[in-house]
Amino acid sequence: MNPILRTFGLAALGALVFIAIGLVVPAWFLFTMTKAVGFGLVALGLVGLLRGGLLSFGQGLYYCGGAYVSGLMANWAGVTDMIVLLSVGCIAGGLIAALVSPLVARYRGIFFAMLTMALSMVAYGVLTKIAAIGGSDGFNVPKPTLLGYHLAETGFGLYAIAVVIAALAAAVCRVHFDSGLGLIASAARENELRIEYLGASVFSVSTRSFILAGGLAGLGGTLNGVALGHVDPFFSYWTTSGEMVFIAILGGYASVTAVFGTALVTELVRSFSGQYFPESWQMLLGIFLLLVIVFLPRGVGSMWAKPAKNHAIRSIKEPAT
């Protein structure tokens, strides 16, 4: 079977299973899972960057960008359709990333991490000062619709949309990571000069990964803005970006689905610890991270993800059908 079709088939199957699960779980869990998908999408973009040896501490900027642009569109233009809002949020995140990429994509290591964080903090500072869009309080996002229908109060509709988006994003990323261009990004992590003399521009490779990560962050920001019904500058704060890095590192870059699982675990730990150990939930997260680093150094996803066979090779070995 064509590996790309197989990937999308598996994603569709996974989405159906999780939508079915959504029918039997309580509303609070639906909300937690929806939020986890939002964070997972941002972390998935980070996984793409990590595969290329880049670590961004400023994904909050694109997350916030997506949430603000889609939220403002809902408020000012009255557009509440989730398909439109998610598309706009994704494009906004990707566009912001494309705008800053000429500056950041030429840096590596700690410089890249700090520069991305600095940009997200600049956005945070600017947003807190603009009273027209709520300043530091942010603004509320209207209830979403889908193709003219209002989504159920239980949150199931939004959850189902989130699951479909997560499945699509995971499948697209899997296909991209296993493609020639995706493997070149991984090769850049090993040695950048090496891929330059083989004909690939490291700058282009980094820019591509960065824009993809920005688009996914915009998507996640839109989803969480709508789920929470509120958007504020804290979306761009450095601790928000840090949480996403935490989720991405826990998930590892072997799997494209692990980040959604680790995002859910993080959300659950935060929810329950906040209730029962309000002062020490970060400690629990820290212990969890420590255990993963010691026992699963390639991330939680390494438990089931095998090294992928790339589609570029298969297309040469197997005649097209």
Place this chain on the structure above:
Amino acid sequence: MLTIRDINVKIGQVEAVRNFSMDVPAGSMIGLVGRNGAGKTTVMRAIMGLARLSGGSVTLNGENLEKVDIHRRPALGLGYMPETRGLIPDLTVEENILLPTWVMRGIDGKARLKLVYDIMPELMPMADRKALLLSGGQQKLVALGRALTVGTRLLLLDEPFEGVAPALAQRLSEVISSLRSESLSTIMSMSETTHSESLLDQVWRIERGANVAAGAA
């Protein structure tokens, strides 16, 4: 075809290459011979743009290579096999060979792979093996195959016989010999010409970064 004129390359404060010149006619096999540290690898790296020139010029068919970005040089038909092989350890043999075709337009990956396998059929059985699992000699063959994927006009082989068992060096020599064509030139850097004497049309000798002699092999 390739003309190197009075190039200078500094590594830190050290002048690794000093006023070095060389001419590589189309279809020729050239040996760049010198002791360890003589500057052979630096000349190779300068041709690929990996070492910055502080003086002089490198032109390919009249085109000044200094104005061409490193990642655009393979598109001119330059294939480079570094001394360290430079394979991507997590990729398979076939992926390593095909890697340049994933980014360069106008290259038929299928045809180039077939060419590499025709020249080095011993690579086929190890096509799915990760590069990190290969011996040093096998890695040399793969690196040569990868250089061949893009090197349609000029092949730069840095120390191809260094650290390779005699039998494999002989095989490498046969493979390189089979590459001889009117359109493809080859520069091989080496500290001695034991395995390549019969291959070379010309030998350029380099010592302390400067030309010392040139002539027919």
